[in-house]
Amino acid sequence: MKPVGPIPAGFEARDGDLIIGGKTATALVEQHGSPVFVYSKELLTKRLADLRQAMPDGLDIHYAMKANPFGPLLEHMVSLVDGIDIASGGELSMALAAGADHISFAGPGKRDKELIAAIEAGVTINIESPTECDRALDIAAKAGKTPILAIRVNPDFDLKGSGMKMGGGAKQFGMDIDLVAPVVAKILEADGNWRGFHIFAGSQALKADAIIETQAQTLALAARLAGEIGVAPAHVNLGGGIGIPYFPGDESVDIVAVGAALSKELESLPDILKDTQFAVELGRYLVGEAGVYLTQIVDRKISCGETFLITDGGLHHQLAASGNFGTVVKRNYPAAIANKFGIEPEEVVSIVGCLCTPLDRLSDNANMPTANVGDIVAMFCAGAYGATASPANFLGQGPATEIFLD
Amino acid sequence: MKPVGPIPAGFEARDGDLIIGGKTATALVEQHGSPVFVYSKELLTKRLADLRQAMPDGLDIHYAMKANPFGPLLEHMVSLVDGIDIASGGELSMALAAGADHISFAGPGKRDKELIAAIEAGVTINIESPTECDRALDIAAKAGKTPILAIRVNPDFDLKGSGMKMGGGAKQFGMDIDLVAPVVAKILEADGNWRGFHIFAGSQALKADAIIETQAQTLALAARLAGEIGVAPAHVNLGGGIGIPYFPGDESVDIVAVGAALSKELESLPDILKDTQFAVELGRYLVGEAGVYLTQIVDRKISCGETFLITDGGLHHQLAASGNFGTVVKRNYPAAIANKFGIEPEEVVSIVGCLCTPLDRLSDNANMPTANVGDIVAMFCAGAYGATASPANFLGQGPATEIFLD
DSSP: OOOBOOOOTTOEEETTEEEETTEEHHHHHHHHOSSEEEEEHHHHHHHHHHHHHHSOTTOEEEEEGGGOOOHHHHHHHHHHSSEEEESSHHHHHHHHHTTOOSEEEOOTTOOHHHHHHHHHTTOEEEEOSHHHHHHHHHHHHHHTOOOEEEEEEEOSSOOTTOSEEOSSSSOSSSEEHHHHHHHHHHHHHTTOEEEEEEEOOEEOBOOHHHHHHHHHHHHHHHHHHHHHHTSOOSEEEOOOOBOOOOSTTOOOOOHHHHHHHHHHHHHTOOGGGTTOEEEEEESHHHHGGGEEEEEEEEEEEEETTEEEEEESOOTTTOTTTTTOSSOSSOOBOOEEEGGGTTOOOOEEEEEEOSSSSTTOEEEEEEEEOOOOTTOEEEEOSOSSSSGGGSOTTGGGOOOOEEEEEO | OOOBOOOOTTOEEETTEEEETTEEHHHHHHHHOSSEEEEEHHHHHHHHHHHHHHSOTTOEEEEEGGGOOOHHHHHHHHHHSSEEEEOSHHHHHHHHHTTOOSEEEOOTTOOHHHHHHHHHTTOEEEEOSHHHHHHHHHHHHHHTOOOEEEEEEEOSSOOTTOSEEOSSSSOSSSEEHHHHHHHHHHHHHTTOEEEEEEEOOEEOBOOHHHHHHHHHHHHHHHHHHHHHHTSOOSEEEOOOOBOOOOSTTOOOOOHHHHHHHHHHHHHTOOGGGTTOEEEEEESHHHHGGGEEEEEEEEEEEEETTEEEEEESOOTTTOTTTTTOSSOSSOOBOOEEEGGGTTOOOOEEEEEEOSSSSTTOEEEEEEEEOOOOTTOEEEEOSOSSSSGGGSOTTGGGOOOOEEEEEO
16 A cells, blocks of 8 residues: 545545535536546635735735646636746736736746747846847847846755755756846846846745745845845845645645744845845645546456556646656655545555556555545646646547636 | 767758758758657658568558657558557547548547447457446447457566566556456357457567567467457457667667567467467557657756756657656657757757756757757657657647648
8 A cells, every 4th residue: 555645735525525616526527527627716815815924024925827827727816916927928928818917937948039028018037048138138129128137046055855956056047146247237238127036946845944044045145146236136036945745744834934934034134135025936835735636437447456446537637646747756646536535445546547558647556435437536736737737638638627616 | 978869760961950851950940930840751651661571471560649649640650551559539530530440449448438439430449347348338239339349458478678568467458367258258248349359568668589579478368368268369469569769778679580580470370360360559669760859949058067058849849858758767868959960079968948847858968069049959759759748738838830741
């Protein structure tokens, strides 16, 4: 038996059926078909409220929409946060369609046409290299626009314990520290609107201490760079890094501790950062636990003594859960039999997808209540890096339905 | 420095520019934009001709279209092979649209609606479990049709050295050997058209000896099962298993040796298999090396002494090449600077995609001729498990253009 990850807070059963946004999993599958992603507005709203409560007053919270760009969800996030962070021209179009007006754009390979669209839309561009800065200034000059440019810095430290390290060594993201001051000087000379810094050291960390340490390092780096430049930055994006529990033994980040430490840091800032507006940029933490992927069992079989539940979903919607995206060893995401939710486990089963490849495993040797054809598997933590981070067209399957539960 | 994989045969340069289907990479990107998948009809045709030459006379060759379902390519494959193997109702629609008339359907989680469509279309259904057999017989009876059913067997051996093991232990694919005879008896009782067996032990093997041994085991298993059933199978699908070289040190399969050994086996079959038609089912081997992914460099930067070439493509089209699909350790796929093809390497660079994630690495510390913004990176072995096996919509990027070079 291999344990499954911890089921996020906020999910309960009604007569043994998982409730999401006030509806049972059974009713959701009856209404919308299977497989289906369901996102709970209520859980999104609560997550933001709890985070605001924990974080320092006046700190901006940005949503990194790469985590989940589904239109209705994105519109709700626009109403809750202080800015939307995009990573492509495609995301820019979606953000504008969702009504976002505070947008910033990071990404190591911005095409000219993406820079043009961002400058036209008045988006803050996080400049990733000296050559990208030159391209942005040229494009803005030709368009007769003032570009709004921040510098993405490749920090000389990383976020300890983070799932994705984005600093602390050679990286394709941002520019090395020694390049920053000359590039800012060039922006100021060209009468560009220099917004400040974007410093992102890593993501998906669960230890408050590591996040607190990284935020302190980030503030110190921003102060040092501002001092070198001799101009106060209007804005500093401190990055994100707050992860969510996926695997057995993982625990939620103590955001109250993170918020308290950050408040203390912001109260004792050096003079050059006294008027700076700070932001954190979060994706997965804001939306990941608010989504569930429901998929119906189409076969149950025993092979060499192992019981398989075969679903009509799979890695084409749940690539990360299948252990094929950013993880080396397959561990079980939180999963349950949705229409037997909260019922004691009775047997050990492997839950697989319908794809004709051995990679398509959702849950290995998990302890579950007995389930049969027609029952519904719930994969939790499906609100981030699910639908769009999976190869939907693999084996001719196509995308799953997505539902925003108002 | 980390070596890159071996560039497949059939690619040459004209004035330092990679030629695919008679056109230069530069011309292809100018005409179709970047990034773009290009598939060479000429290389597909040659691959099939060479394989026919090596394989026993009368052996059927099937194409497993999951490897690449791109319409124009699929139409060409239909014209070259003896059958199309599908893995979903979506693939059934595509196969029919491409003019396929010999179709077989394998997959562990077939929905009722997929069984209905397959029975209506006269497709051979590879039955994966006793319960799936019951469902197929019920559906056919209700429709007044005779279902064409083969048994997918979970063999008690695997293909040694294969990248994907699909036999030799508990598996979601097919049924264990002891279940086969009773299920065939049920099909015959219900007046179903029992076609034979589908026995697939693994894929992506490079050693001829291992493939030869597995084919012998597969034939022995088919004979044993036919003996138990007491009826000769009309058709046996021997599976595939012939891989292609991706990584440094990999060598092409000696298909002449495989074909010679299989000829010998087929000449000394037991009586019960004397009139059986045999097929091999190949996907990656038929199409993988005929495709190239071209992506243009949008930035060149140095971070902490490491040079990065940042392209406008990435893992959203090349998930497997980025090391995030079915591999544990990232090794470099075959790659080149397409418009400096065949030119001596001059520097060590990491080639990355445009996505704002550290997972998006195409080639780590590879030795390449000097390349700058506007130059074109070629990723080889992109004809199989590329476009549809990657999360095209990740970070709002969308799919790449695909071109079939006639």
